[in-house]
Amino acid sequence: MIDPDTAQDRTGDTAAREYLSFLVGGQDYCIDIMQVREIRGGAKATPLPHSPSYMRGVINLRGTVLPIMDLAGRLDLTVDTNGLRNVIIVVANGARVVGLMVDAVSDILAISPDDLQAPPDLPADQQRSFISALTIKENRMIRLLDLGAILPVADEDVA
Numbered sequence: 001m002i003d004p005d006t007a008q009d010r011t012g013d014t015a016a017r018e019y020l021s022f023l024v025g026g027q028d029y030c031i032d033i034m035q036v037r038e039i040r041g042g043a044k045a046t047p048l049p050h051s052p053s054y055m056r057g058v059i060n061l062r063g064t065v066l067p068i069m070d071l072a073g074r075l076d077l078t079v080d081t082n083g084l085r086n087v088i089i090v091v092a093n094g095a096r097v098v099g100l101m102v103d104a105v106s107d108i109l110a111i112s113p114d115d116l117q118a119p120p121d122l123p124a125d126q127q128r129s130f131i132s133a134l135t136i137k138e139n140r141m142i143r144l145l146d147l148g149a150i151l152p153v154a155d156e157d158v159a
Contacts, residue, residue: 016110021142022089023103025077028142030109035091035147039105042086056101059088066090068099074150075130093147100150109142111135116144 019030045057054073088099116133133144
């Protein structure tokens with residue numbers, strides 16, 4: 001069963017919800033548009049020592065220190081490090097705000113809960129299940145990210 005908090009709104013309404021789609025490592029992903037705060041051109045992140053390899057560092061966002069996560073690194077995707085990866089999607093999950101470094105922003109999609117399918121049950125690390133649903137739009141397989149699972153837990157965070 002699809003997580004109702006991710007796949008449809010809390011009122012049980014089956015109306016389509018909007019998702020921001022983007023590319024990471026040549027693959028299509030999306031997140032709920034309500035979790036997106038802004039989309040920015042890349043900024044040079046200041047690295048912090050002893051941070052996880054997928055954390056690129058922090059940037060100054062209008063006086064606030066914003067951690068920047070390389071989403072490809074977090075998803076263990078192989079990417080061309082020579083390519084320009086300079087789009088940052090600023091997202092919020094509860095009180096946590098993080099910048100996700102992606103290859104490119106694609107589109108805003110309206111997806112009905114009926115169009116979302118649960119990911120197949122594959123032998124994988126259940127602690128790191130980052131995909132909450134799958135959908136097909138315009139012959140593209142799009143993965144719906146579980147932002148709560150993507151963001152590192154407090155003892156794994158940047159600082």
